[in-house]
Amino acid sequence: MARFLIVEARFYDHLNDMLIAGARAALEAEGHEVEVVTVPGALEVPGTIAMAAESDRYDGFVAIGVVIRGETYHFEIVAGESARGIMALTMDGIAIGNGILTTENEAQAIYRADPKQANKGAGAAQAAMALLAMQEKFA
């Protein structure tokens, strides 16, 4: 049993609820413990994971959120910088699955978030579990 923290950027309630349900189900199916913390937006996710990792209370992390393109360059900043921050933490050896969707519109996000369709929350949880297994293999 490992302890996973889901860090969710709650920008779109209905989409996050689906992503979290998929991630939680995948983790619990493997017998892991799951906690969830909520931050305002995707830009706050990497920093929160960094703080939580310092606490040594968690073995792995799942980043959850949705960034939908608007009218301005803001989309590129939020989508790119959140991914960059998560990747930097991954390169430090932290087991993280990135389940932050970056889509052109809501329909694309619904398809990807829905556990009965693409179930990207579960995909991110699987990635986090795979990285944790790598950590253990190379310890």
Ligand SMILES: Nc1c(NC[C@H](O)[C@H](O)[C@H](O)CO)[nH]c(=O)[nH]c1=O
């Ligand atoms: N536009 C989206 C955001 N923007 C908010 C930022 O992530 C951040 O919270 C703000 O700039 C304050 O630092 N966040 C999302 O998760 N999704 C979006 O579509």
Ligand SMILES: CC(=O)[C@@H](O)COP(=O)(O)O
């Ligand atoms: C992340 C985004 O692109 C969006 O939420 C912001 O919209 P806008 O560019 O129209 O301000």
